[in-house]
Amino acid sequence: MRRFDILALTNKGKKRALKIGRLLKEIKKRELIQLTQDLIRIPSVRRQGQSEQKVALYLSRLLEGMGLDVVVEAVEPGAPNIIAVLHGESEGPCLMFECHTDVVTEGDPSEWKYGPFEGRLVGNRIYGRGACDTKGNLAAAVMAVQAINQSGIPFKGKILLGILVDEEGMMTGVKHFIRHGWANGIHAAIICEPVDNHLCITQKGALRAELITSGKMSHGAMPLAGLNPIPPMISILEKMRQLEEEEIERLGKDVFLGYPSITPTVLQAPVKGEPQLNVIPNQCRALLDIRTIPGQSHEALKKQLEDIVKEEERSVNASLDSGPLKEIRETLEKGLSRGMSFQSTLNVFEDRPWTRTPREEPIVQSVSKAIRSITGEEPTYGGVLGATDGTFLSAWAGIPIVTIGAGKWMIPHQKDEWVSVEDLDLTAKIYAVSALEFLGGAGSRI
Numbered sequence: 001m002r003r004f005d006i007l008a009l010t011n012k013g014k015k016r017a018l019k020i021g022r023l024l025k026e027i028k029k030r031e032l033i034q035l036t037q038d039l040i041r042i043p044s045v046r047r048q049g050q051s052e053q054k055v056a057l058y059l060s061r062l063l064e065g066m067g068l069d070v071v072v073e074a075v076e077p078g079a080p081n082i083i084a085v086l087h088g089e090s091e092g093p094c095l096m097f098e099c100h101t102d103v104v105t106e107g108d109p110s111e112w113k114y115g116p117f118e119g120r121l122v123g124n125r126i127y128g129r130g131a132c133d134t135k136g137n138l139a140a141a142v143m144a145v146q147a148i149n150q151s152g153i154p155f156k157g158k159i160l161l162g163i164l165v166d167e168e169g170m171m172t173g174v175k176h177f178i179r180h181g182w183a184n185g186i187h188a189a190i191i192c193e194p195v196d197n198h199l200c201i202t203q204k205g206a207l208r209a210e211l212i213t214s215g216k217m218s219h220g221a222m223p224l225a226g227l228n229p230i231p232p233m234i235s236i237l238e239k240m241r242q243l244e245e246e247e248i249e250r251l252g253k254d255v256f257l258g259y260p261s262i263t264p265t266v267l268q269a270p271v272k273g274e275p276q277l278n279v280i281p282n283q284c285r286a287l288l289d290i291r292t293i294p295g296q297s298h299e300a301l302k303k304q305l306e307d308i309v310k311e312e313e314r315s316v317n318a319s320l321d322s323g324p325l326k327e328i329r330e331t332l333e334k335g336l337s338r339g340m341s342f343q344s345t346l347n348v349f350e351d352r353p354w355t356r357t358p359r360e361e362p363i364v365q366s367v368s369k370a371i372r373s374i375t376g377e378e379p380t381y382g383g384v385l386g387a388t389d390g391t392f393l394s395a396w397a398g399i400p401i402v403t404i405g406a407g408k409w410m411i412p413h414q415k416d417e418w419v420s421v422e423d424l425d426l427t428a429k430i431y432a433v434s435a436l437e438f439l440g441g442a443g444s445r446i
């Protein structure tokens with residue numbers, strides 16, 4: 001390399017460092033703490049009625065005050081998405097920060113050290129429901145956008161803050177966002193969730209299913225007069241456990257996500273009415289929480305599960321119509337069981353694919369570069385074990401996503417939820433510099 005090339009490079013490096021320094025000065029820790037507390041103090045647990053309304057409208061006013069273009073779009077009554085855009089100097093890509101306004105239930109408030117909606121700052125920690133999942137990270141994203149705006153550093157394209165509802169439930173906010181065309185033209189998204197500021201490039205997928213076995217109610221002393229739906233349910237669940245084992249064997253351990261799983265989480269019989277020891281119920285119901293990793297096809301897996309269920313149905317019905325069982329039923333129960341049949345049905349009511357973003361994607365490169373600039377260290381790569389709104393941005397809209405945000409792994413959804421102020425401050429800095437890198441503002445071309 002000739003001498004003037006080295007000089008040019010050094011100058012470019014210096015300019016970049018100056019810009020990043022200028023930007024980071026605009027992240028005000030005190031404002032970040034205040035905003036996190038303000039958001040926690042507006043409860044937004046998803047319940048009947050106006051769940052996210054108040055906090056969403058608070059944010060829309062704040063973002064309007066910052067000079068962003070803000071759209072409030074009702075997903076359902078009392079639950080609006082907020083979409084806010086900061087435009088750059090010239091045409092270019094669109095980077096989305098995705099956050100959610102809803103929080104999970106606080107449970108029994110008397111079990112909390114501090115009130116769940118007090119937003120108490122104690123030492124280096126902010127306590128409260130949503131502190132890390134994800135109001136703290138939402139505040140960090142807002143502060144990052146404000147810092148870019150106030151720094152006056154030019155950038156290409158635009159930054160879109162998508163502050164959506166119902167992430168903790170059926171993710172109706174992000175589905176509405178995509179269905180109404182907002183995802184068109186977004187080039188990458190940073191999902192703001194508590195992952196200990198790891199750079200997460202993959203997420204588990206999920207299938208949610210209801211399994212029902214139906215037989216015939218009868219007296220517990222005369223089981224052959226009815227058809228017990230419980231043993232076939234046990235048999236189906238056992239075959240699903242074997243399928244889980246086969247999948248684990250086939251795929252091995254994903255470096256970030258671990259193993260796939262097929263987990264029955266709810267089992268009830270009867271489905272309606274009181275259970276009673278001496279009554280054979282007519283129906284049995286199980287809910288399945290199925291988690292997938294890269295390498296699994298959801299279509300193939302659904303087919304395998306369906307095959308298990310249908311095979312059980314066939315074999316139970318065949319046993320009714322033939323062999324000694326038929327004879328016993330007909331003689332002992334005087335034909336009571338004639339015309340009886342067994343049904344088993346599987347209804348997959350939610351399908352959330354796994355995601356994996358290649359490390360070469362510009363968004364991964366930008367966030368990784370930002371982390372190196374701020375901390376002087378390489379990022380810690382990771383994966384998200386649950387699904388997020390990012391799942392749908394990736395699967396339905398094809399948007400490359402990364403997930404990053406403050407908050408220790410085991411803290412969300414528990415009592416005494418908290419976030420470290422230092423971690424949150426680092427998150428805001430990572431968000432701001434990542435955006436600048438992605439939108440060309442850190443370079444010297446603008």
Ligand SMILES: [Zn+2]
Pocket residue numbers: 100133134167193194
């Ligand atoms: Zn969350």
